[in-house]
Amino acid sequence: MGAIVNRPGQGTRDLTQGPIASTLLLFAIPTLLSNILQSLNGSINAIWVGRFLGAQALAATANANIIMFLMFSVVFGFGMASTVVIAQAVGARDIDAARRAFGSAIGFCSILGLAVATAGWIGAPALLHMLATPPEAYAMALIYLRVIFFAMPATLLVVMVMMGLRGAGDAKTPLIFMIVSVAIDLVLNPVLILGLGPVPAYGIAGSAAATAAAGIVSLIGVIAFLYAKDMPLRLRGPELRYLWPSADQLRVLVGKGLPMGLQMIVMSASGLVMIGLVNREGLLVTAAYGAAQQIWTYLQMPAMAMGAAVSAMAAQNMGAGRWDRISRITGYGIGYLLLVTGAMIVIILLFHEALLSLFLGSNMAAIAAAWNMQLLASWSFMLFGCTMILFGVMRANGVVVAPLVILTFTLFGVRLGFYELAYPALGADALWLSFPAGSATALLLAWAVYARGGWRKAKLMVPVHAEECRETVNSEAEPAGRIAPAG
Incomplete structure (x- = not known):
């Protein structure tokens, strides 16, 4: 049976045609802007925490962020594996194969996110002790880490969705929802930390909740956008079975990721x-x-x-x-x-x-x-x-x-x-x-x-x-x- 070949359509950029120089530059710029936004967001959030809650709270987030970085490193690997599979499929005009790879990556990441969230919530105290977290920062770090673990499935999924979209040649949609995520995080951080207006002051938990809310809203937004624009990687009907990763898809995700x-x-x-x-x-x-x-x-x-x-x-x-x-x-x-x-x-x-x-x-x-x-x-x-x-x-x-x-x-x-x-x-x-x-x-x-x-x-x-x-x-x-x- 030959490959199912589909028109790439809106949301998929054909990177196999036209001048290489301008196509590559226009594709890379949104990714660069996303990276800059993400780093600036982290720096500004550290300023909020350090200024409003003090050195102990900043130390608490630093300890929690080490654990988060390790998790995101693994997910980055799986995301890059799915990105290149999706990109090769799109290049071959095999949109069904791209959807299969995208669905498998999302399904696998969902299972991984739920497992990590559960294990992380339970094992957070042991993780912080393993890192020799200073006693004065331990209580704050535990609260921060558990809230972050609660939001882990949504946070990992939004990363995987954005990487999949880039594989399909769409760097603009990830940038749009990175802007949404950063804006939500920047606004909610001082509001939830200090308790501005009718909102109670949640301290360090407020900073974690702001980051969690940004990830959840971004995930809901990007999925809604995928279906509203009928973008090629959206899954419908029988294609939803792709969310359960097959053995061959798992071999690529894990073996390459x-x-x-x-x-x-x-x-x-x-x-x-x-x-x-x-x-x-x-x-x-x-x-x-x-x-x-x-x-x-x-x-x-x-x-x-x-x-x-x-x-x-x-x-x-x-x-x-x-x-x-x-x-x-x-x-x-x-x-x-x-x-x-x-x-x-x-x-x-x-x-x-x-x-x-x-x-x-x-x-x-x-x-x-x-x-x-x-x-x-x-x-x-x-x-x-x-x-x-x-x-x-x-x-x-x-x-x-x-x-x-x-x-x-x-x-x-x-x-x-x-x-x-x-x-x-x-x-x-x-x-x-x-x-x-x-x-x-x-x-x-x-x-x-x-x-x-x-x-x-x-x-x-x-x-x-x-x-x-x-x-x-x-x-x-x-x-x-x-x-x-x-x-």
Whole structure:
């Protein structure tokens, strides 16, 4: 039985046609804006909590957020796996396969979210003890964490839906609902923390409830939008059975998703090790590093956004058999990355004192230390970004183990090895120079794997069952869902 081929329709962007340069840029910009909004939201929420509830509450949210990051890392992996499957299916004009992948991802994420919420609510005290949460912050952290776990299914689902939409070529809808989520969170945080107007003051629980409400409203909104606009990934009638993941879909989600999620965890673990080494240098250096990290967070965003955009665009072209476009997609992705990140680095270095004073006030000694870090390490984020582009292209065809091995080796072996060898001669500068040392090695290894080309022979698409195809053909009634390849 052949694949069911449908017109992509509204809400699905064809990334296999037209000029690569403008198509890629227009697709990447909404993802970059979403990332910036999300980071700004986190920073502003931390300001609300720190200013209104004090250092104990801020410590409580920091401890809870470590656990949340680990969960989102895993879900990010599953989301990226579903993104590339959906993108390959859309590229092949097989909308039924895209719906099957989307439904399986949503169903799997729903089950995972419910399990995590239940286990997290029960195990929250043990988790906080495991993290050695300070006693004075424990009670607040427990309340915050349990409210967040309560909302976990909706929060994870909205992430999965947005990633699925990007796989279908739609980066605008996720941006719209990211704006909705951030707006709700920003408004509700001070209202629920302080108890403005008729609303009682809920303190730390109010901050968690604001984040939870934002996630739930966004999920309801994006699902309603999917059906109101009759977007291609919506499921109706017999297609609702796709929400129960089949064994072959689960193999792709777990087999490809876990290594992708582990990449995020490896990067996070490396960051924790680095903080431990920085702490040995004293309070001044730690404060300077904290300020530098705030700026570096934004430097990483073009790499993550462009890597995701390149991955989705490459996957669609692979699905369409347009391998002739893959090298140019990679080239344009690297070009945009170097241009945007390079411009950001120039701005950061030119206005370093004003930017660093936002975090360090008038502490000129700390500003000088942070400036030294910026000079030695900031440019390495261009190398990091190029590596993420190459990983994104390979990921588009389901190659995920090689990137994980390269990241693990460079972040721990190369970076820490460089630090140990260079520290006697360079002192703390060995820490900042370990960034370019690790990034350069990662880029060389990623390029070696990419240039070798073995990743092109991988197979990602889940095989289509003939009986499922037949049932879908017989049940599909909407004119927009009929066999009609887009020109």
